Amino acid sequence: MILKESSTRGFRAYNTKHLDDLLRRGGLGDEERLRIRAVATVLPFRTNAYVVDELIDWSAIPDDPIYRLVFPQADMLPEPDVTRLAGLLSAGAPNAKIQAAAHEVRMRLNPHPAGQLDLNVPRVGAEPMPGMQHKYPETVLFFPKQGQTCHAYCTYCFRWAQFIGEPDLKFASDDVENLLGYLKNHPQVTSVLFTGGDPMIMGESVLRRYLEPLLALEQLESIRIGTKSLAYWPQRFVSDPDADDTLRLFASVVDAGKNLAFMAHFSHPREMESPIVEAAVTGILATGATIRTQAPLIRSINDDPAIWSSMWRRQHVMGMVPYYMFVERDTGPQDYFAVPLARAHEIFRDAYASVSGLCRTVRGPSMSATPGKVCVDGVAEVAGQKVFVLHLIQARDPELVGRPFFAHYDPTAVWLTDLRPAFADRFPFEPAEISEPLTPFEPVVPQRLSA
16 A cells, blocks of 8 residues: 655655555565564654665565665564564554553653753743754754654654654744744854754745745854755655755855755665766755765664765765764664664774775764764773773863863773763763753853854
């Protein structure tokens, strides 16, 4: 069964209603399909005909990387949880009972990491600003209401909580005036990142309502759009009915003197093989926009330096700028996908060493953690101790940016909270009293702007 969203776009989406039929296509047995469906009651599933027909090698599943990137896996959650949910599905339990059990599992998966709900939501007085995050002084994230879905969902996505139908876990707003007012009251903000979901799920007319009002703000230097559309639906920029209008909109942003940057997510080289991807990239770059690429390091999908060097070289040839290798965040099925930090650095180092200097714009492996973006620079022996060398690429406290610090070497550590400080009793971003709670971000207006 296929859900056809638009006869003019040719876009066909698949969701959990179609999951069993799609899995049959891969020749999976009854029990395996049941357990995958059980996982899909907890984590969101959505894909489309382009991904299914053009990107996945169905003769190679379950090992095909794009299949693993998009489809839930039976061992992605703790076995007792999967068994319980599979039992409810098999018994034909009421949907309310299944959803209650799924909710219980979700709440153990840290649905909003890095203080997203508590520390990053800006406030005016005591009132939170819906659909916004403000973690770093110069950057505001905005979650447009109509852009809080995707052409397809990545199984590793740290924003999975946006897609499960629980309003208390979702960021979204369609109040552009609220955004404008906040920016005007915080002149240190020079960059707005539209994120989701995927803002490029929106049509040109809706996207224009969010972008155009920002162009008159002199303080804004850049507008960023976080998107997976180049990998999952490149037709958005080539053959969709409003593709040309969308590119003209991008050109108008550049003509207004703003840097328009696409933060494009490519997780595997296969996502760039289709000629339509190259056409989409060419069209976007012709508007004057830039495309920067990023993705997390994911076990069983891209945990090989040859994959990363191949991606970076291909991106460079196509005119894109390799930007970030991320560490899988501490949310959702992290245990399933995580690569130890020591191995992550080895993969990054080996890939980095095998590309030209023009590709070495990439940074990583980087953890987007509560204090900021923590980069693993390497492993060294200092004062007779084996340690991780780290620094903050970006920080909640700007004074900490670029300052190196150390953590005891731990070959099993997969996240910042697994590490212990070396040569100090605390990390530089930790308060003197560990029990002292962090407070929500309060932007500091630089003196030159507040005078």
